[in-house]
Amino acid sequence: MLNCTEDTSDHVTTSKKICLGIQSSDRRIRRQAYIDLREFITRNNLGDDILCSMFYEIHIYILSGIRDNAESVRSQTIQFLNYLIVEKLPLNDFYLTYIFPVLLERIGSAELIEESEEIRFQLVQFLNAVILKYSNSSQLKPFLNDCILILAETVKDKYPAVKELSCTTIVRLAKALPNDFHKQAESLIKPVLSCLTHQRYKVRLEAVNAVGEIIIHSTYKGLDEVVGPLAERLFDQIYVIRLAVAKIAGRWLLEYRDRYSYFYKILPLILTCLNDDVEEIRLESTLLWEKIGTQYQEENEKDLKDELDYLFTLPKYYPENMKRPNLGCRILIKRNVSKLSGAICRELTSWQEDIRFKCSQLLCVIVLHAEEGITQNLQDLLPAIYSAARDDDSRIVTNIFHACEIIGHFVKFHIWSKLLFPVIEDGPHYGHLTTLAGLIKGSPKECLIENIEKISNLLADDSICCNRKKRYQLEMLHCLTCLIEKCDKTASNTTGFNMFKAVVTLLSLRHPDIEEDMFLKVLEDIAVCLDVKDSDLLWRLYTLRLLEHINNTSTIWTITSDNACMFLTILYNSKGTFLENWKCIEVILNKVFDNETDAELKLKTLCILADIFQEKDMLLKDTENLNLFLLMVLTDVLIPSLIWHAGTTAEAIRTMAALCLQNILVLIQEANLMDTDIFMEQIVEQLLPLLTSLLEDASYRSRKLSAECLTLLKQICCLKNAWSVDSFIKIYPELLKRLDDPVENVRLCALKSIMILLESPPEEFKANHYKAHHEIIIDTLLTHFDDEDVQDMICDAMEKLIHINKELLLSRTNENAMTENMSNKLYRAVHFQWESRNLEQNLLIPKSNNDKEILKM
Known part of the structure; x- marks a missing residue:
């Protein structure tokens, strides 16, 4: 026992001698003293009792090193303390009594005492090691407050490594003193929260873990x-x-x-x-x-x-x-859904896109869990859902639609319809429609089938389906597509018409960025849903009803009027059922071509009518109705439209009316239609002066079309044996004037028309008292013979004049050939035609000795 005491005394004395170096003015000696002291303890393998006595005697010296001016000395001091306190000395709060005041002094105050980041980091490491060693022991409990004070400051340190380690130490302290940590835990919350936004992710990660541990004890x-x-x-x-x-x-x-x-x-x-x-x-x-x-x-x-x-039974x-x-x-x-719904409503309308996106995902999860329990909170959620459904982020809209789909599964129609329908009726936007589409898609077909007509009535209402905005139209189509999925052939006729009307209205007001095929595809889907053969039959079923709906509205239309656009769309797309509904179309056309109607609307209507009258195969299936409709169009539409009015729009209307007339005349000619006295006596008489007047129109297209229409009119009259000399005399002078037209296409068209006009002229026109007219025609044609581009056509025209006045023609060609040195081309053509005709007559008539008489034949 005496020897043990002596050994302890010797070791303590030796350690004190080593500690004398700590008091040296040379930092290297001070630093070396800590190294020597550690080697001394390690070399002698000192027991716990000796180490305790040694600490009691030398702690003043070794702890002073923490305050040393030299950073290297302070670092070596911390390493030695970690070795001595953590690794060597047994558990005893005696040591901590001296350690914590120093730690609190160096890193536990608001004022920055320890300036070195590395030393502060080492001190926190030392504190962490001490807490770990004294974990779940009563010795650490008295120093909880000191630990909290230290960590509350170090967690705010500017050095990221200190922040990170401090958060880790907080977690360790909470686990070391689980029964006492709650007393001081809340004081760490604000300091730790400041780390949650640090730029280093490791700091943020440890801060999250620290927050989790703190709250468990708070x-x-x-x-x-x-x-x-x-x-x-x-x-x-x-x-x-x-x-x-x-x-x-x-x-x-x-x-x-x-x-x-x-x-x-x-x-x-x-x-x-x-x-x-x-x-x-x-x-x-x-x-x-x-x-x-x-x-x-x-x-x-x-x-x-x-x-x-x-528990194991799924809902139906x-x-x-x-x-x-x-x-x-x-x-x-x-x-908890009632408490969650308020927060969801706020976050769905947040100004931050990421928050709205996460919240939209959260909404899907909540409605899936709440099932029918979401019903009582639906009224509060819907306004936020409407807003989120209009988000520019497609991900958010997709989530909202999915959430509405889930709601539709669990909430009955009569509940959500009472909340949604009045809002849509008051003034819809596409957010409402996205919501409606999701609810429709999610609702079980068996539960929704009885209410499909109510939904279709809503969507087909003019105040809802008449909208020209892109997103709105796309969502309307989405609603209709979802509704079609819930329909079948048992759906009422009203439901079919409502869906048809809604799609046709959207097609009429189609946004330029939306492909027309999207609307036509929905029409095909409706046809399949209703078990109708194809979309053409769909037009046949509902066109008349839709026309009647349009006809009941105001008579004053413009090119941008919703119903005007619908009418034009019906005209263009319902070609197969066009004649079946001609009486209703006639009434609407009379409104369109009223004097007060917008000129652009008239022009657009004429464009579509011109296209329709090119569909010969379709129109000729019903010639009886076609005749009546053509008579109406000629009388009420085209003839008023050909009358001259000032303005560029009026000019375009005349051009389009002439094109439309041309297509009608071609149809009449090829199918031998309009075989009535009304057409011959009234229509032709009204058209001739209008067309001859149109030959003087400012638009070269109108002049060209007018010439072609006059030609067609002549051919039709010939077919019906109604071609008169009066009509001939009214037409040919105006056509001859067009030979001087500044536009080449018009000149060529006029010359072709003259050639056709000279074919089969009225027999009365060949009489001698019409010689002045003959001279005008011949002289005018000869005048234009100098134009090499039309010489062949003029020759052909001259050949046709043989049948009208051969002597005058021969005389004029001889004079021109002699006096003007004209090309022999015209001379030979006319004389060859005459000789050929003369030879034919000689073969048929017996010879006479009087050659002059033969020539006169």
Whole structure:
């Protein structure tokens, strides 16, 4: 025993001698003293008693090194203390009594005492090691306050490594003193929250873990303070941080002692992670969520007895592609949905896009869990849903549509329709329609079939389907597509008409950026749904009813009027049923071509009519109605439109009316239509002066079309034996004038028309008292013979004049050939024609000795 005491005394004395170096003015000697002291302890393998005595004697010297001016000495001091206190000395709060005041002095005050970042980091490492060694021991408990004060300052350190380690140390301290940490935990909340936004992800990660541990030991006030900042970490770009948030939220929902009062605050954290982009987070969150639900179910087993009896029975119309959450999860959401809905409404309208996106995902999760329990909160949620459905981010709109689809599965039609329909009727926007489309798509077909007509009535209302905005039209088509999926051939005729009307209205007002095929595809889908052969039959079924609807509106239309656009669309697309509805079309055309109607609308209508009259095969299927319709068009539409009015629009109308007339005349000629006295006596008499006047029109297209129409009119009159000399004399002078037209195409067209006009002229016109007319025709043609481009055509025209006045023609050609040195081409052509005709007559008539008489024949 005496020897042991002597050994202790010797070792203490030796250690004191070594510590004399700590008091040296040379920092190298001071630093070396700590190294020598460590080697001395290690070399002699000193026992606990000797080390305790040694610490008691030399602690003043060694602790002074922490305050040394030299950084290297302070660093070596901390290393020695870590070796001595943590590795060598046994557990005893005696040592801590001297250690913590020094730590508190150096890194536990608001004033920066320790300027070296590395030394501050070493000191926190030392504190962390001490806490770890004294974990779950009564010796550390008296120093809890000192630890809290130190960590509250170090966690705010500018050095990231110190921040990170401080957060880790907080977690370790909470685990080291689980029964006492709550007393001081809340004082760490604000300092730790400042680390959640640090630029280094490791600092943020450790801060999240620290927050999770602090809240477990805190009161409700701490939870209120951290939920918001922690929720922001769900948008962190580093996935491990989001994963940490999920784990923390899961732990709170499982372990937080006051969790039942604050489920609604914690639930969004874990539920948001269920839809994270990273699969690892989704899987971990799902496992945690199922565990939470199972625990909640077990804790409330008595209250859930009835539900547990039907635990494995799915609702009748449960979505096939979705897994039903366990009972505990569903009940937990149902009991908190009213508290969650308010927050969702706010966040869905946030100015930050990422928040709106995450919230839209959260909405899908909540409505899936709440099932029919969402009904009582639907009125509060819908306005926010409408707003989110109009978001520019397509991901948000997709989530909102999916959420509405789920709501449609669980909430009955008579409930959501009472909330949604009045809003749409008051003034719809495409957000309402997106919501409606989702609800329709989600509703079970068997439950919705009885109410399809109500929905179709809503969509077909003029105030709802008449809209020219792109997004609105796309969502209308989406609604109709979803509605078609719920229809079948048992749908009422009214439902079919309503869907047809809505699509045709949208097609009429189509936005330029939307392809026409989209609308036509929906019409085909309607036909398939109603078990109709094709979309053409759909037009046949509902066109008349739609025309009558249009006809009941105001008579004053413009080119932009909704009903005017619908009428033009019907004209263009319902060609197969055009003549079946001609009487109703006639009434509307009379309105369109009223004097007060917009000129541009008249022009557009004439364009479509011109296209229609080119569809010969379609029109000739019903010649009886065609004759009546053509007579109406000629009388009420084209003849008034050919009358001259000032203005460029009026000029375009005359041109289009002439084109339309040309197509009609071709149809009449080829099918031998309009075989009535009214056409010959009234229509032709009215058309001739208008067409001859149109030959002087400012538009060269109108002049050309007029010449072609006059030619067709002549041919039709010949077919019907109604070609008179009066008509001939009215036409040919105007055509001859067009030979001087400044436009080459018009000149050529006029010459062709003259050639056709000279074919089969009225017999009366060949009489001698019409010689002056003959001279005008011949002289005018000869005048234009100098134009090499038309010489062949003039020769052909001259040949036809042989049948009208051969002597005058021969005389004029001889004179021109002799006096003007004209090309022999014309001379030979006319004389060859005459000789050929003379030879034919000689073969038929007996010879006479009087050659002159033969020539006169």
